[in-house]
Amino acid sequence: MRAVLCGYYGMGNGGDEALLASLLQMLPSEITPIVLSGNPQQTHDRYGVECCDRKSFLSVVQALRRSQMLIWGGGSLMQDATSAISPFYYGGLMKLAQWMGLTTIAWAQGVGPLNHPISRWLAKQSFKGCDGVSVRDRGSAAWLNDWQIPFVLAPDPVWAMESEPVKGLWDLPAPRVAVNLRAHRLLTPDRRATLTRALADFQKATQTCLILLPFQKSQDLAIAEFIQPQLPGASKILVLENPQELKGVFRGVEMAIAMRFHGLIMAAAEGCRCFALSYDPKVSQLMTDLDIPGWELSEIPTSANQISQTWIELYANGDALSDDQIGSLVDRALMHQDILQIVKRSP
Structure with a gap:
């Protein structure tokens, strides 16, 4: 068939x-x-x-x-x-x-x-x-x-997608934090500048290597290239086109700060602490369902210091999903496989 x-x-x-x-x-x-x-x-x-x-x-x-x-x-x-x-x-x-x-x-x-x-x-x-x-x-x-x-x-099927290791990831300094921002009308130049200052302050305080992770080059790469020169410590823009490697990145990071829906799912599925910046109802719903901390993009603080302190607190004391929670989400995501079995009832 x-x-x-x-x-x-x-x-x-x-x-x-x-x-x-x-x-x-x-x-x-x-x-x-x-x-x-x-x-x-x-x-x-x-x-x-x-x-x-x-x-x-x-x-x-x-x-x-x-x-x-x-x-x-x-x-x-x-x-x-x-x-x-x-x-x-x-x-x-x-x-x-x-x-x-x-x-x-x-x-x-x-x-x-x-x-x-x-x-x-x-x-x-x-x-x-x-x-x-x-x-x-x-x-x-x-x-x-x-x-x-x-x-x-059922939960999004990407919970159950197999991940693959990323060549060279473990050569980057540890600990590592992944960052994904995308172009959007709510990510105004002022908000982008404030988030960049907050990332720089966060990096100074935590001594982390920031991995800037574009999910869609046309919308994400320019923002990563804007942020990277302003960071005081180690950083890497990691452009990956294989989605299983994209998920694999989160095996090697401690925390993820992300706008994209599937960036948050991949990070949570690999056991990362997550912080969401929501531009869309689907992201807000995910924050509610999984109790992921974050802000609506339209309501982020105007103080870079307040933002960085919030991230530092999550990095120091936040919790990732438990293995049991991840296992349950993966098992339930496989319910999407059941609907495909209709092929066996088709002529």
Whole structure:
């Protein structure tokens, strides 16, 4: 059986690449994947799977014609906060697959924000036609409850993604702290400058090596390059495109300060103390669910000293998730694998 895997793959975003790696890890052996990718050659080289260009309508239709299943694979695909086009692209693809008679699965979805009525209607119609649905958070579950659509709720599958060691990481001075900031309208120049001063003060106090970790080069790298020259101690910008290595970085750090949703999940899964800077409801929900300390980006203190003192306190006295907590999250994340077993009931 062939399945087309559709998500924000091959677009240079470490979190979405982690979702693809997790999906391929969980995919039943009976399924041969065809991945829709923004960079088909890179995706093929990384995972050894058949790929086609997600932007080529003809290639996508040909892939669907050769397949028996479409797996709508993970993350915040049905949302209109960052792109009003996303609901049309993903919803249109789902309805096309359903019209062609494919088995359709919405896997590990993060639904919303859906600010516009047409986006909500598209999402509802797309999910309603699916043969199986799993979601990764309570906010997404609330949408599906409102629409009276059956679903499985489980933690994000990246909790269960296997990590890989990072060459050269252990050569960097210890102890180490990972930092991930991304471009966002709420990360104003003033806030960026304040956070940079706070990181410098934190480093002076703790004598840590700061690893600046871009998850998406187009949005994160420039910020890392802005911060690094202003740090007084050892630091390293670590650009990794393999999502399993991205997760592996957190094996070798004591603490993570992160904006990105999957940066926090990877860090927590590897036993790091975490501090969140939330720019999105999914990050705020994760903070609540796991009791992760942090601030809404719009409400961070204006005093660099107050920020650095908060980080120093967490570094000195904070707790990571326990092994039992991590084990439970990993086990429950594997519930997303169960929804893929629908293949055994498909013609």
